[in-house]
Amino acid sequence: MVLDGEFQDYCIADEQTPEDVLEQAMKWACSNGADCSAIGESGPCYLPNTVKDHSSYAFNSYYQNMKHKGGSCYFNAAALISDLDPSHSSCKFESLP
Numbered sequence: 001m002v003l004d005g006e007f008q009d010y011c012i013a014d015e016q017t018p019e020d021v022l023e024q025a026m027k028w029a030c031s032n033g034a035d036c037s038a039i040g041e042s043g044p045c046y047l048p049n050t051v052k053d054h055s056s057y058a059f060n061s062y063y064q065n066m067k068h069k070g071g072s073c074y075f076n077a078a079a080l081i082s083d084l085d086p087s088h089s090s091c092k093f094e095s096l097p
Contacts, residue, residue: 009081009082010082010095011073013053013055013079017079021076022052023055025055029058033071038057039054044091056079057093
């Protein structure tokens with residue numbers, strides 16, 4: 001539930017970033033604090049099965065889990081902050097205050 005005036009932010013893949021760069025950054029995020037189980041083959045965020053979509057989920061998971069511990073949404077310039085919720089169907093992106 002979002003309270004009025006509460007800013008929600010999401011960390012998503014920059015569409016201009018090459019796929020190999022996104023893939024490397026996603027692997028790093030999944031090894032360093034992101035919960036990447038939802039983008040596994042049977043997970044709710046597996047589809048669409050694209051590097052950009054999976055990277056966005058991994059980047060956001062890392063960012064939400066680590067932003068109060070010094071983590072950022074940078075990933076070697078592969079990601080950016082958005083206030084638009086990228087959730088779709090059963091795939092829900094977290095936004096923590």
